[in-house]
Amino acid sequence: MWDRLFARQAAMLPGRAVKEFMDGLGVLHMTKPGIPDFDELSERLMKLTGWQVVAVPGLVPDRLFFEHLANRRFVAGRFIRTPEQLDYLQEPDVFHDVFGHVPLLAHPVFADYMQAYGEGGLRADSLGAIDRLARLYWYTVEFGLIRQGEELRLYGAGILSSYGESIFARDDPSPNRIGFDLKRLMRTRYRIDDYQQSYFVIDSFDDLLRQTVxxxxxxxxxxxxxxxxxxxADILPQDIVFNRGTQAYARSRMGACPA
Structure with missing residues (x-):
């Protein structure tokens, strides 16, 4: 299943995914067949950015998740989807976690952002604001787009590990693509049951790290x-809009009209 998913994504992501992600696949030796060995993966990551990958049986509590990130440990599920779940499963599996997330942890700036997010999560937990901060993770780490030159590229793990959303997020006319604004993003609800109706576009990883730090x-x-x-699906007058979505996909799905 890993090899099947990997081959499909590796064939279609060049030219769509951010260069730093594709570089990470290579430098971490993730192009070899089979699920990567976590010890070997962690050894390479430690030398590059001080991160390691930790196997967990499933979702972990919020505070424990933040503690792992703040200490440069990325938690990854130790199960993989079934053939019936090829294109969608709600709980992240090892392909989503390792293929989708880990390559960018080899990039020093993004690696620092992930640690800063973990530290911010611990503070948000003490302030009762986890739900707000979760939106930042969702719209950047999971479903973020980045502007590189004249093109939009994919960097969110939820997109990069999904064949359908890798096409939809960048090329389909349905979703909004809106310039990153921290406060605006943290006011915006998100979908967990289908493709996103809006994606937020950062200018660079350096700018994302600077704003959050x-x-x-x-x-x-x-x-x-x-x-x-x-x-x-809301668009505000002050938004920087790269694409004003038709929302045709959302309207075509029963119960998925823009909320």
Whole structure:
């Protein structure tokens, strides 16, 4: 199953995925057949950015997840989807976790961002603001797009590990593609049951790290408490819009009209 999924993604991601992701596959020797050995993967990662991969049986509690990230440990599921789940499963498996996430941990700036997110998660937990911060992870680490030159490229693991969303997120006219704005993003709900109705586009990994490290999140959480949530398909007048989506896909799905 791993080899089947890998071959499919490796054939279609060049020219779509961010260069740093493709470089990570190579430098971590992840192009070899079979599920990567976690010890070997961690050894290579440690030399590059100080990260390691830790196997877990399934989802871990929020605070434990943040503690792992803050200490440069990425947790990865130790199960893989069945043939019936080839194109979708809700709980992340080893292909999503390792193929989707780990290559970018070889990139120093993104690796620092992931650690900073973990540290921020521990603070958010003490402030009762995990739900807000989770939106940042969702719209960057899982479903983020990046502008490189005149093109949009994929870097979110939820996209990169999905054949269908790798096409949909960048090329389909249905979803919105909106410039990254931290506060706006953290007001925006997201979907866990289907393709996203909006994707947020960062300018660079350096800018993403700078914004999250320099931001004092405590006052931001207080501001967000006074503002209403935004729907998954909303566009605001001040948004930088790369694509105003038709939302045709969402409307075609029963019960998936823009919320």
């Amino acid at each position: 320099e931001m004092d999140f405590a006052p931001l959480y207080e501001e967000l408490q006074q503002e209403s949530d935004l729907g998954t």
